[in-house]
Amino acid sequence: MDKLELVKRNTEEILTEKALEDLLKKKKEISAYLGIATTGPFHMGYFVPLGKMLDFDSAGIKNIILIANIHAALDDLKCSWDELDKRAEYYKKCIELGLPWNRKPKFVTGSDFQLKKEYIFDALKLSTLSTVKRATRAASEVTRMQNPKVSELIYPVFQALDEEYLKADIQLGGTDQRHILAYAREYLPKVGYKSRVEIMTPLITSLKGAGTKMSASIPGSSIKIYESxxxxxxxxxxxxxxxxxxxxxxxxxxxxxxxxxxxxxxxxxxxxxxxxxxxxxxxxxxxxxxxxxxxxxxxxxxxxxxxxxxxxxxxxxxxxxxxxxxxxxxxxxx
Structure with a gap:
């Protein structure tokens, strides 16, 4: 299997395949990042995109994993502000120990760079170019949006900027991230940054079958990686x-x-x-x-x-x- 087919394997959509082909042909050292928000117990659903990263590794792509603790707080406080570090430690250990990595990915915690002056200034610039309607659409399938908070509209702005600040060529995410990934491709060039390749993996079905979401609150719907x-x-x-x-x-x-x-x-x-x-x-x-x-x-x-x-x-x-x-x-x- 050649590098392109290996990167495409088990994916649902790529924005765009032509951009991916060009990237693989023209650049020798390529990096991809996956952001995982620290919103709740770490379960088997995360292993679809993480399993894809094993393919990236085999293709010679450098993997970066963003432990997105700030994003978890922005998403209607799915992680409280006083638990940012504790959640980050837990998620890093789950990911680090949960897969037989040939080369361990580089781990970056959101709170280590997303609160810096340069990042916040770029976030403010991007927010002045983004309408409420566009930000709402981008966030709609990822954040809770039940009684939308301003922070939930900031979420896609931060995720777009992460591509630049992590110096990634590819962002990996689930199909539920599509609106945010499309937003990043469209809006990063508006603040002088290049658009990236966006690769999406499918969402795994709950162990209970289609129609039941995978949730810690629904017994038997998922498996935590440290269960007996x-x-x-x-x-x-x-x-x-x-x-x-x-x-x-x-x-x-x-x-x-x-x-x-x-x-x-x-x-x-x-x-x-x-x-x-x-x-x-x-x-x-x-x-x-x-x-x-x-x-x-x-x-x-x-x-x-x-x-x-x-x-x-x-x-x-x-x-x-x-x-x-x-x-x-x-x-x-x-």
Whole structure:
């Protein structure tokens, strides 16, 4: 697989593909950043864009992860101002320990640069060029916007500027970020900065299936990376995974966006009377077998549980020894 195809793999949309092709051809040292707002417990949904970063690493792209604690506060105080540092520490550990990085990404915390004079001055300049309507549209699918605060309209302004201040060539985000990413491409040139390549990954379905959001307040809808082995097994065993169906199947999505990018190929173990073990070289073969009902959901779930338990072992061991941090963050984090 060439570099372009590797970068495009498992993505939903790129603004624009032509800009990406030009970037890969013309620039040798390329950097990409992913911003993760510290809004709540760190769960498996974050591993779709993080899994994409493993592809970036394989393509020789330098990864930067923004621990966006200021953004979490701007988003209707999903992180209180007095917990900015504590949340940042928690998120960094989850990301650092949650994946088998070949090269660890560079971590940057929002509060370390977004409060500086130069940044704030640029934010004010950009705000004078942005209408309330345009900022509202940009923020609409990311911030809470139930009783919109001024801070929620500042959110996309900051996210656009992060591209420049992190010196990134690519911004990575989920499809829910599309309006903000489009805003960044349109508005950064208005203050003298170049537009970047914006790459979007799909959003993963809740373990309960389509129609139920992934939330710490909905039991069984997601998995925190430091949950016990028994909890991981139970949640995966109970997960929505209809036989032969690929669409909106969270189990299949986890294989596509996390397991295969890490393992490259897998072996599903099963008794001889059910066909014996089967080795699968890639996600396309996996989907083909599952669609043809040649793989049973139980066997697929058992393998997924084992893989998640192994991949998340470092994070689980760390938080087993640092339960006071989780306790200080609140019951949703435990």
């Amino acid at each position: 082995e028994d909890s991981v097994k139970k949640k995966i065993n109970d997960a929505y995974c209809p036989i032969g169906e690929i669409k909106s199947n969270p189990v299949i999505q986890l294989y596509q966006h996390l397991i295969f990018p890490i393992r490259k190929k897998i072996k599903i173990e099963r008794p001889k009377k059910f066909g014996g073990d089967v080795s699968i070289k890639d996600i396309d073969e996996f989907k083909k077998l599952y669609s043809a009902k040649k793989l049973h959901p139980l066997d697929v779930k058992n393998k997924l549980s084992k893989e998640l338990i192994t991949i998340f072992s470092k994070a689980r061991n760390y938080f087993d020894k640092n339960k006071d941090l989780l306790k200080s963050l609140g019951k949703d984090f435990q």
